[in-house]
Amino acid sequence: MREFDDLKPAEKVDLTLSKNIYENLEKFEAFLGESSDIIIRKFKLGLNEIPCAVVFVDGLIDKEIVNNHILKSFMCQVTILEENRNRPIDNTQAFEEVKEHVISIGEIEEVSTLKEAMHSVLSGDVVIIIDGFNKFIAVSAKGWASRGITEPEGEVTIRGAREGFTETIRFNTALLRRRCKDPNFVIKSTKIGRRSNTDISYAYIRGVANPKFITELERRLSNIDIDAILDSGQVEQLIQDDYLTPFPQIQATERPDKAIANIFEGRIVILVDNSPFALIVPATFQQFFQSPDDYSERWMFGSIIRFLRWMASFFAVLTPGIYIAIASFHPGFIPTDLAISVAASRATVPFPVFVEAILMEITIELLRESGARLPKPIGSTISIVGAIIIGDASVRAGIASPIMVIIVAITAISSFIIPTYSLSMTIRMLRFPVMILAAILGIYGVILGFIIIFSHLVTLKSFGVDYFIPQAPMYLREWRDYILRLPIQTQKFRPESLDPLDKKRKKD
């Protein structure tokens, strides 16, 4: 845990709790007093008029709960209780009595240090201070404005749940828990960030996920030293195996169904507060080509589409390179008619093929990026303007050949087909080095690029699991869910490469 002292180094405050309520409140005020959203409400308890106070942050608590279940019980119902029992609450017994008879809220906790108390207040608990005790009661009454559960926009499926993760971690864990009623389904929590104290939960099924991944994840999480975690993307970058590679080694998803499916396979899902993206570890390359749709539709279509995605990823990386190679080095490789029409269409273009290709590819990247940042209605307009007007106009103006426009369009569409944004970005970027190699060494350069990409891919690991599984090393059993998605009836085993404790999905 962080050192409490660096919260407010200027003030010298005695951090031990005293039995006197006023001294304790002074300590709270020393830290939180300047902030306008901190509310400290003092009142008297029962017939003996024991001084009490509640401390909470306005906006993080549910006012209904605080008023009805805390303040009302403390001020009115206690006296009714005392009259019925015919004896007032004793000063020495007040703490236990309050816990047992007054607070009508499920989740309460005793806190005995100022640090814990401060933490509870700041994460949305109500801290109750009673005179004569050097411990507090923290009552959970969290309730803040949050975005509801909406459809995940980054990962759309045709057939599949419409729920997506949201920013509040508690909703997200509930989304997972609802999908797995196994008592062995564990959701553990920790806090990261010296100042932000962001909640991080990781979920797995005990007895399925291999403990070596869990201990490794815990080790990596505890090694994180950073002041603030704002998004799960930061966590991803801090715990991944290799940061000198363009390939994502951890999968991020907005979809609870995808996350829970991976948990059932023996992986671990990490949830970060304030981020609608869950992280899945360990991740392998083939996972980035999967979409929940593959499983909910019949296996033949799932297989065909899966295969199409693999093809598309190769197209997206290699097509511009191959075009450059053929057009500028070896026109003899394509049928003569086609070669002639390529040459004819390029006749008016003043640039070499490479320059033309780079220009067009950069243009499409520009369009894509600007379309993504704009509000939706304008974004679609931009892409239409880009696709039709710029494409057409540049051909008419003689800057690009029509075939180049086709190539660029095919590449762009192919990179869109990959269901994971992080990998589709990698693939978009990889085509530029391949284009450069093609411009220097022709088709041989493209092959070299291909070789280098694969030589690099096989060196990668995600939490110690080989990245290019199940192809290298070969796990033939896992090929049932690799380039093809074979019928669910045949998917009897969890991925062997993840070394799950429970290997079979079925009983037999």
Add this chain to the structure above:
Amino acid sequence: MDNTQDKLTDTQIMFLVISSIFGVTGLLLPRMAVEVAGVDSIITIIITGIISLMLLRVMVKLSSKYPNKIIIEYARDILGSSLGNIYAFIFTIYLLSISGIVLRIFADTIKGIILPETPLEVIMITMLFTSMYLMLNGISSLSKVCEIFMPIMILVSLILIFLPLKKFNIEEIYPIFSMGIKPILKGIPKIFSAFIGLEMVLFITPFAKDANNILRYSTVGLLIPTCLYTLLVSTTIGIFGIATTKFSLYPTLEIARSINFPGAFAERFDIFFMFFWVLASFSTLSCYFYMTALSVAKLAKLNYYKPFALIIAPLIFLIAIVFPNLQEIFIYSQYIGYLGISILFSNVILYIVYLMRKRRHIQ
């Protein structure tokens, strides 16, 4: 050994053996075979395959006696320090030369078919660097790349063999045994150079996950190239006849060129084939590069081979560049081929010496 590396799985061993055997020679083999024994070369290949199978058994048996050592180390144990060192040295030189020859044939083919105007040196250096990047990551990465590339290569080779079958003329393959048994046997040493690469099994024992399975999987790894070779040569002869095959430089590519799919751009299937052939040759080259670097390291009694790769790379380049033309390489590679055969057979002698020593030890 490098403990951070993963151990090799059974399939990885298989693909390592396949890719160190089946690589550059795939393009040249039909011509080599036909030059040697005409139609009967099909039988020569089968016989050579069987002989290499037996050799493989001996080699795996021998290396399994020294589960933590590669040939360079245990040759010393068997032959004694000085003789063993000489043997290891010759072995290393041989590996180095093979790497050079593979690189040169590869670069020449690329230059001849894809990049006529690019200097040979550029092709060689780029290939060598790519290969070095891979082999510096260790044998585990090497085997994984083989695992990715070789299945595709085998598939494409099968397509290449079976697609033009309708042009296949069975009469070209007759008459078998027309010249008697003699040319068949005479051709064996030459054909054997296509099976060089087998020595890979001498290097993988320390890295294998399950050393007991090496024999089984490397046998499969040898059978696959043998079958491919046999099919490839018979298809070539069946389609072109002996005379044409003898005079074409890359007969395998000629077959590829003769394939035309109905429709589309596959007018040049040979380019498509070349793409995958480059992948296969790349893995062959990387295998040899790795073996050479490891041998040199072991020769210097060190476990760490990576720094040696930087010294060996220029040497391989020098060997590759020293030949004036392809013809010279073919002549030289024949001698190296003979050296390779004697090295492969020397394992039998090593094994016998080992057994004798052991018996004496027991007595």
